[in-house]
Amino acid sequence: xxxxxxxxxxxxxxxxxxxxxxxxxxxxxxxxxxxxxxxxxxxxxxxxxxxxx
Numbered sequence: 001x002x003x004x005x006x007x008x009x010x011x012x013x014x015x016x017x018x019x020x021x022x023x024x025x026x027x028x029x030x031x032x033x034x035x036x037x038x039x040x041x042x043x044x045x046x047x048x049x050x051x052x053x
Contacts, residue, residue, distance in 0.1 A: 019025040 017028065019028055
């Protein structure tokens, strides 16, 4: 397993990360998908908090 520090930084790169093979691409997709789900959960939680006020 390899580390992807650019997924943890809040400063985004101008170019997308390069992958050298299909396995690496699949791993990147899985990590980005998980991150997207976390952002959606945070957004839903935040939206509920605002509507409760």
